[in-house]
Amino acid sequence: QVQLVESGGGLVQAGGSLRLSCAASGRTFSTNAMGWFRQAPGEREFVAAIGWSGGRIVYGDSVKGRFTISRDNAKNTVYLQMNSLKPEDTALYYCAATMASDGSMWYRPSLYDYWGQGTQVTVSS
Numbered sequence: 259q260v261q262l263v264e265s266g267g268g269l270v271q272a273g274g275s276l277r278l279s280c281a282a283s284g285r286t287f288s289t290n291a292m293g294w295f296r297q298a299p300g301e302r303e304f305v306a307a308i309g310w311s312g313g314r315i316v317y318g319d320s321v322k323g324r325f326t327i328s329r330d331n332a333k334n335t336v337y338l339q340m341n342s343l344k345p346e347d348t349a350l351y352y353c354a355a356t357m358a359s360d361g362s363m364w365y366r367p368s369l370y371d372y373w374g375q376g377t378q379v380t381v382s383s
Contacts, residue, residue, distance in 0.1 A: 259284050259285060259372075260282055260283070260284045260285055260286055260288065260289055260355050260371070260372040261282070261283045261284050261372075262280055262281070262282055262353045262354070262355060262372055262373065262374035263280070263281045263283075263374055263375070264278060264279065264280050264351065264352065264353045264374045264375065264376060264377040265278070265279050265280075265281070265377060266278040266279050266377060267351060267377030267378045267379045268378075268379070268380070269380045269381075269382065270343055270379075270380070270381055270382070271381070271382050272343060272344055272345055272381055272382065272383050273342060273343065274343050274381070275339070275340060275341045275342075275343065276340045276343065276379060277337060277338065277339050277340070278294070278337065278338040278340065278351055278353075278377060278379075279335055279336070279337055280292065280294075280335065280336040280337075280338075280353030280374060281333075281334060281335050282334040282335070282336070282355065283334065286334050286355075288357065289310075289355040289356065289357060289371070289372070290309060290310050290356060290357050290358060290359050291307050291308060291309050291310065291314075291355070291356050291358060291359070291361070291364050292307065292308055292329060292336040292353065292354070292355050292356075293305070293306065293307035293308075293353070293354045293355075293356065293364055293370060294306050294307070294327065294336075294338045294351060294352070294353055294354075295351070295352045295354060295367060296347075296349035296350065296351045296352065296379075297349055297350050297352065297376075298348060298349040298350075302352070302367050303318065303320070303349070304318045304364075304365040304366075304367070305317070305318050305321055305325065305327075305338065305351070306318065306321065306325055306327040306338060307327070307361070307364035307365070308327045308328065308329050308336065309359070309361060310331070312328065312329055314361045315327055316361055316364050316365065318365065320346075321340075321347075324340065324341050324342045324343075325338060325339065325340050325341070326338070326339040326341075327339075336353060338351070340379070343379075343381045344381060345381045345382065345383045346381075347379060347381050348379060348380050348381050349378075349379060350376040350377070350378050350379075351376060351377050351378075351379050352373055352374055352375075352376045353373070353374040354367070354370035354372060354373045354374070355370060355371060355372040356369050356370045356371055356372075357371060
């Protein structure tokens with residue numbers, strides 16, 4: 259089992275920044291990619307994912323150029339730096355882990371084996 263705990267959410271004005279963290283524990287060696295998803299009323303939306311070495315990174319179209327995903331394997335932590343935030347970025351943000359190595363599939367929520375409880379991000383206009 260892998261446990262994921264997100265932190266860093268909050269209320270921010272449009273144009274501001276936040277950094278989310280996701281701390282992993284347990285059988286972390288059994289995972290490969292780590293991803294971030296978000297959910298407002300509606301479907302769960304892919305935000306970003308990063309492979310084990312950090313060499314492969316994928317972003318959702320709506321966040322490209324504004325968000326940056328990174329990871330520190332020594333700390334078993336994944337980060338999501340969010341800049342130029344917009345009201346439409348308001349959502350519950352989830353961290354997830356998958357064993358899948360095919361980066362072209364990382365956008366699929368069904369591919370992820372473990373999920374955190376989420377951290378709320380609210381962007382005011």
